[in-house]
Amino acid sequence: MNALMKTYAARRARLIEQMQAKGGGIAIIPTAPEVMRNRDADYPYRHDSYFYYLSGFTEPEAVIVLVAGKNNQSILFCRDKNLEREIWDGYRYGPEAAREAFGFDAAFPIDALHAEMPKLMADAPALFFALGSDAKLDAQVQQWLNAVRMQSRAGVTAPAAMHDVHVLLDEMRLIKDAEEIAVMKRAAAISVEAHRRAMKICRPGLREYHLEAELLHEFRRQGSQFPAYGSIVATGANACVLHYRASDAEIRDGDLVLIDAGCELDGYASDITRTFPANGRFSGPQKALYEIVLASQAAAIAETAPGKRFTDGHDAAVRVLAQGMLDTGLLDRKKVGTLDEVIAQGAYRQFYMHRTGHWLGMDVHDVGEYREASADSGERPWRKLQPGMVLTVEPGIYVRPAEGVPEQFWNIGIRIEDDALVTATGCDIITSDAPKTVADIEALMRQ
Structure with missing residues (x-):
């Protein structure tokens, strides 16, 4: 054996x-x-x-x-x-x-x-x-x-x-062993290359399915057996649909393109989201919202470590996102109040309506309880993270046209997602080689 x-x-x-x-x-x-x-x-x-x-x-x-x-x-x-x-x-x-x-x-x-x-x-x-x-x-x-x-x-x-x-x-299954971690890192590396490939080939005039084809090509070329889930390739307003599937919409000059895609390798999933400009250059409004999402992800990653609660990263991301919504005028301070009031009332959910992560493993939404067992009938606390757990970190902002929302932000959908392996001292972002800063994305797309 x-x-x-x-x-x-x-x-x-x-x-x-x-x-x-x-x-x-x-x-x-x-x-x-x-x-x-x-x-x-x-x-x-x-x-x-x-x-x-x-x-x-x-x-x-x-x-x-x-x-x-x-x-x-x-x-x-x-x-x-x-x-x-x-x-x-x-x-x-x-x-x-x-x-x-x-x-x-x-x-x-x-x-x-x-x-x-x-x-x-x-x-x-x-x-x-x-x-x-x-x-x-x-x-x-x-x-x-x-x-x-x-x-x-x-x-x-x-x-x-x-x-x-x-x-x-x-x-x-919640705690990955060395063999599982090795496979997941390889799956992540394949998916990183697929995202890089899609960014480099993207240009106005292509259609969403062209980018999906590039993803699938790279997955299979490098030995992945399947996509881990149905790839999301969404341009323009489609990026504001959370579970959008790659279709035939034309990628237009001035659009953002959101790709949420990962391969499955030997039974283990990867899960990456990147958002980038179709023409290779972020506009002012796009960049403003993108930097907010990127900062919120950094705040969540900082809270992804042993002993931290599963929801600590989400709470950290929400605070940064909500402040950004106030600063950009997505949320009207006169109507929603202070940052703490925005969070307490959930006003941020107009533009950010999902959690910041989920377990990742053999299934893209992997198994395992998110709350700890409770000996009494009281509320179960959120689970503490442990080395060997793998989870995604994926904040976003999705702006649908609405009264009172600045028109310059309409139809902008942004999500940034990475896969985090909890280690003894913090976490290892095993998908970090996929470009995600404004400078790195624009540099890659100039190639």
Whole structure:
């Protein structure tokens, strides 16, 4: 077993330890199903993140079963060898080769799942399963439980408790290990080059999809398997639509272009946003708002360190953004009052309506609680950051035309987003090579 496979085996062992701490039982973790796009064509297959985190196995039609008891076991159910199907669809490991290659204690054909599960569930104290994630599997689990309960006269007991296995895995996935960090840094580096490529090629007269094509080209050219999410390439007023998708709008002279895009590499996401002028030069109003967003991001990054609360960065960014809104006249002091009143009343939300970050990992909006557990019924405090956590830092300003808003700022949308790895002393911005100062952006676009 190579070093990477040992990492997956160690994760399974760690999950089994947590199951033992709750009294033991059996865990069921399926991979994602294949999904039909239209007649005779599937969507590109992407494994389930929880499943991959525990296995490194990328074939569809597979389930991990972990047994925490007197004899701990990790079991893989996967597709059987089928040489005829391999001609059409490509190589399959098959149970025996998969068991050896991925370090499982045992492996069975996926077709044996229905027969084997009642045996494995018999006398298990608890079931560790994400109920509600897959309706088809929920129904199968119910059948298996009923099959075990039918054996009660023979002294066999069914699991008496159920725990959400995702809750345990979320906490494991929240802190990245050295292997994960290395992959995420490489994903970040690929995405940086894609953003640089888009900036350099941008000019008035192109369309949004031209820049999207440059991003996808660079992602794939450097070995990324997928975009981590649907790329946002938004010009002009489209940049004020938070989840805009790259379309066919023409990039015009004087527009800003907002690109929110990142690649996925070996199951891990990156997430970068840059905003830049289509013609290579910021106008006065564009530069004024851009510098505010950039300063707000710097304030948030300064609050991204061990011991800081998850929301500290957001609060710092909001304070800078709100002050900038007052200084530029986006917010009328006579109507909204002082900086503290703007923040308390949420008046800034007219132009900044989202949070400043989210967890990042195998999913672009990665798993993990944002608040700490509370022993009483009181409000749960925001989570403290720890080394190994990865999160985005992404403040913005979005100005839609509205009465009382200076017209020079209308249809300007700006967001600046980087990926921050929390370290022992602060944070490492692993996407920092993507230009983001006014001077650096304009210099790159002159090339």
